Amino acid sequence: MKCLGCYKKVEKNEYCLSCRKKLFDGKRVSNVLEFDKPKAENITMYNEHSKRMSISGVQLKYSLKLVEGKLELCEKNGQYIIKPIPTADHLEMMDDAPENEHLTMQIASQIFKIKTAQNALIYFKDGTPAYITKRFDVKGDGTKYIQEDFAQITNRTKETHGESYKYEGSYLEIGELIKKYVPASMIAIENFFKIIVFNYLFSNGDAHLKNFSLIRNDFGEMELSPSYDLMSTIIHTPGERDLALDLYDKDHESENYATYGHYGRTEFIEFAKRLGIVEVRYGRILEELKKSKQTVINFVERSYLKQNAMNIYKSTFSDKFSRVIEG
Numbered sequence: 001m002k003c004l005g006c007y008k009k010v011e012k013n014e015y016c017l018s019c020r021k022k023l024f025d026g027k028r029v030s031n032v033l034e035f036d037k038p039k040a041e042n043i044t045m046y047n048e049h050s051k052r053m054s055i056s057g058v059q060l061k062y063s064l065k066l067v068e069g070k071l072e073l074c075e076k077n078g079q080y081i082i083k084p085i086p087t088a089d090h091l092e093m094m095d096d097a098p099e100n101e102h103l104t105m106q107i108a109s110q111i112f113k114i115k116t117a118q119n120a121l122i123y124f125k126d127g128t129p130a131y132i133t134k135r136f137d138v139k140g141d142g143t144k145y146i147q148e149d150f151a152q153i154t155n156r157t158k159e160t161h162g163e164s165y166k167y168e169g170s171y172l173e174i175g176e177l178i179k180k181y182v183p184a185s186m187i188a189i190e191n192f193f194k195i196i197v198f199n200y201l202f203s204n205g206d207a208h209l210k211n212f213s214l215i216r217n218d219f220g221e222m223e224l225s226p227s228y229d230l231m232s233t234i235i236h237t238p239g240e241r242d243l244a245l246d247l248y249d250k251d252h253e254s255e256n257y258a259t260y261g262h263y264g265r266t267e268f269i270e271f272a273k274r275l276g277i278v279e280v281r282y283g284r285i286l287e288e289l290k291k292s293k294q295t296v297i298n299f300v301e302r303s304y305l306k307q308n309a310m311n312i313y314k315s316t317f318s319d320k321f322s323r324v325i326e327g
Helices: 017-024 043-049 094-111 171-181 185-201 255-260 265-275 279-290 293-301 307-324
Strands: 053-055 059-067 070-073 080-083 119-123 129-134 147-149 213-216 222-224
Touching: 017 119, 017 129, 080 094, 094 119, 094 129, 094 293, 094 307, 171 185, 171 265, 185 222, 185 265, 185 279, 185 307, 255 265, 265 279, 265 307, 293 307
Parallel strands: none
Antiparallel strands: 053 059, 059 070, 059 080, 080 129, 119 129, 147 213, 213 222
16 A cells, blocks of 8 residues: 555555654544535535635635544635545546646655645545645644735736736746845745746646745745645646746747747756856756656656556656756
8 A cells, every 4th residue: 555645655544654744743634534525415515614716717625624633624724725626528637637736746845855735645435536735824823824926926916917817927027026035035046947847847837827926934034935736737738838937038939949849958048047047056956857757757657647647647747858858
């Protein structure tokens, strides 16, 4: 058996001690909930006991809190967010969505050493899988850290910029704002560069303005929040664009893009330079990523993705890897 948090072997069908510490402060919590997934028969219960929130208009998430070792739906004071399998006829392989997000988050954390929200797979009582993540904006006493995503920071809303407001701007614009608001900005900028490369390698075409945030830490300073909502969206939306935002203004006009019709190593090096990262530093980041290819493939093969989704996950990663890291 494998831990539904980190994939380590476990003797019992439960989260390993390390994942229990990260997710539940060491408490032994079942990886099976005491209620079924949302459906016609119980949707009233969900609506009465939880605040429903939309993700990109498709995926719903519900709030949970831990009460005497059991996870319960709640409308306020939530400590966790759970995402059931989305119901969307126009998207593909949606049964794999929870594991897609969990796997991608685990690769980011375990292999690429990207700071992420703590997360795991969990099952509803009826055996249906879901993705669960611990809220990093909630303190131990229940109060919240101040957090703003980059749609808020740039004052972009549906009313001011239209339906696609989250997809306005560029990653360079986010980088410039990180420099402006984060004291230890160069460390944050290098981490941000790594995250953008990661999103490209894993075909996350939904890394928009609201999926990056600044959060005020215990010292009163703003810092880049842990990463969240990482997944290989191309599995569910084939044919989507490579990234949700442009890297920088007129990035599609590069000689490489004009020749091959997609980003390559050239654009990411130019992106690093425009962020102000010196050559020795961005070179080291790319070189570290170069060592990861087989480790990632092995990791994916240990996951809970179904075979078709797994094949797409591995092939698209290998393709993007060859463009940026090996190119």
